[in-house]
Amino acid sequence: MDxxxxxxxxxxxxxxxAGVPDGVPPPSVPLSFLGAAVLxxxxxxxxxxxxxxxxxxxxxxxxxxxAAHFMMLATxxxxxxxxxxxxxxxxxxxxxxxxxxxxxxxxTWFAASWLLPLGFLTRREGVVEAGGAFAAVAVLLLVINIAxxxxxxxxxxxxxxxxxxxxxxxxxxxxxxxxxxxxxxxxFDLSGHVVLAHASVGLLAWLGLTYVSVSQxxxxxxxxxxxxxxxxxxxISVMALFGGVALLSPGLLLRVTGLTILGGLVVAxxxxxxxxxxxxxxxxxxxxxxxxxxYVISSAGWLVVAAALAVASSRELATDPHRGVAxxxxxxxxxxxxxxxxxxGHSYKIVxxxxxxxxxxxxxxxxxxGSALLFADLYHxxxxxxxxxxxxxxxxxxxxxxxxxxxxxxxxxGVAxxxCAVVTGGNLTWRPVRYLRVEAAPVAxxxxxxxxxxxxxxxx
Numbered sequence: 001m002d003x004x005x006x007x008x009x010x011x012x013x014x015x016x017x018a019g020v021p022d023g024v025p026p027p028s029v030p031l032s033f034l035g036a037a038v039l040x041x042x043x044x045x046x047x048x049x050x051x052x053x054x055x056x057x058x059x060x061x062x063x064x065x066x067a068a069h070f071m072m073l074a075t076x077x078x079x080x081x082x083x084x085x086x087x088x089x090x091x092x093x094x095x096x097x098x099x100x101x102x103x104x105x106x107x108t109w110f111a112a113s114w115l116l117p118l119g120f121l122t123r124r125e126g127v128v129e130a131g132g133a134f135a136a137v138a139v140l141l142l143v144i145n146i147a148x149x150x151x152x153x154x155x156x157x158x159x160x161x162x163x164x165x166x167x168x169x170x171x172x173x174x175x176x177x178x179x180x181x182x183x184x185x186x187x188f189d190l191s192g193h194v195v196l197a198h199a200s201v202g203l204l205a206w207l208g209l210t211y212v213s214v215s216q217x218x219x220x221x222x223x224x225x226x227x228x229x230x231x232x233x234x235x236i237s238v239m240a241l242f243g244g245v246a247l248l249s250p251g252l253l254l255r256v257t258g259l260t261i262l263g264g265l266v267v268a269x270x271x272x273x274x275x276x277x278x279x280x281x282x283x284x285x286x287x288x289x290x291x292x293x294x295y296v297i298s299s300a301g302w303l304v305v306a307a308a309l310a311v312a313s314s315r316e317l318a319t320d321p322h323r324g325v326a327x328x329x330x331x332x333x334x335x336x337x338x339x340x341x342x343x344x345g346h347s348y349k350i351v352x353x354x355x356x357x358x359x360x361x362x363x364x365x366x367x368x369x370g371s372a373l374l375f376a377d378l379y380h381x382x383x384x385x386x387x388x389x390x391x392x393x394x395x396x397x398x399x400x401x402x403x404x405x406x407x408x409x410x411x412x413x414g415v416a417x418x419x420c421a422v423v424t425g426g427n428l429t430w431r432p433v434r435y436l437r438v439e440a441a442p443v444a445x446x447x448x449x450x451x452x453x454x455x456x457x458x459x460x
Contacts, residue, residue, distance in 0.1 A: 045421065
């Protein structure tokens with residue numbers, strides 16, 4: 001068996017700076033996913049603006065489903081896949097199988113994450129089917145690529161959670177493939193409760209479980225927090241979240257009320273343990289309160305809002321179905337808000353970390369004044385604060401818009417999502433590009449001078 005420090009094909013990176021683990025793939029791998037997630041966020045905002053009236057009348061309309069898939073596939077899943085490629089080797093101390101497979105996963109998932117929503121928006125079944133095929137291939141490639149590190153004898157709740165999250169992704173894909181095939185064959189009624197059964201697996205057992213697992217490694221690092229003693233809450237959050245969805249989704253699909261309620265309670269236990277774990281890290285942090293902490297806390301706040309809306313929707317469905325469906329849609333938006341705010345907030349830690357390593361590999365290690373280049377120098381902190389407002393405004397407006405059936409608020413939420421995408425993408429790329437240009441300028445000047453000297457008559 002290879003030692004944990006032995007490099008493998010999954011971590012090939014020429015010019016790897018000292019201190020970067022061997023298994024971590026080249027920066028272009030995670031950054032391609034994270035960059036595409038920004039494009040998906042903008043597309044989701046545009047689609048939401050266009051479908052704002054339909055969203056308040058029928059949340060299951062194809063145009064609304066298309067906007068939702070831009071969020072689920074092209075934004076959240078794309079960003080989470082980038083985080084998986086970056087942090088799975090760090091957590092397990094094993095490389096992915098291949099960088100080439102990672103790039104193939106990106107290409108196929110990018111195609112799926114755009115073809116599926118566009119197919120829903122334009123109501124072209126051939127495009128939807130093509131997107132479903134690309135999604136199936138992408139999931140298969142991911143499983144092949146991530147199997148070696150996850151199959152290693154790594155212990156701990158984060159590794160177990162990532163293993164279960166991959167199962168959640170496979171289950172989500174299986175749901176999706178069946179639904180795509182049914183759109184043409186019409187074997188069963190693809191009604192709201194069936195779609196919700198699919199969404200619960202994707203949101204909680206795939207995206208939510210991945211975040212819960214990875215955050216158990218990120219929070220101590222970003223908050224400089226050490227929590228001593230047994231960390232039972234970490235295990236409870238992982239196992240209860242996956243086990244709860246395993247009960248909740250079939251309960252929704254088969255309309256078994258008792259199973260649905262039991263699954264919901266177990267999911268609530270898992271998410272409650274996740275929030276308890278966050279509270280412990282916040283209490284033991286040694287880093288002063290900063291924007292990252294505000295992102296994490298506001299993200300957790302949307303989880304509390306989702307729980308309240310879920311209780312309210314279960315009561316309304318029995319007496320006022322239209323109102324109940326609206327609250328269910330608002331609940332889904334709040335859960336999306338939990339993940340989206342966390343994704344944007346952690347991007348301001350993860351992307352500078354990756355870019356800093358890439359700059360060091362190119363010889364850029366100092367600022368213009370000669371001082372050391374730090375992670376915090378790679379983005380503008382005021383624009384990060386603007387981003388915090390924008391992403392929470394987007395979630396709040398969309399959530400209230402769906403819950404209260406106010407199309408104008410849904411439109412405002414879509415505009416805020418587009419603005420958030422522009423600010424996030426611009427803020428995380430402008431300074432790194434500037435540092436690369438400054439570093440490249442002396443080299444370019446030297447090459448130009450050498451060429452002029454060769455052409456000059458006096459040099460002969």
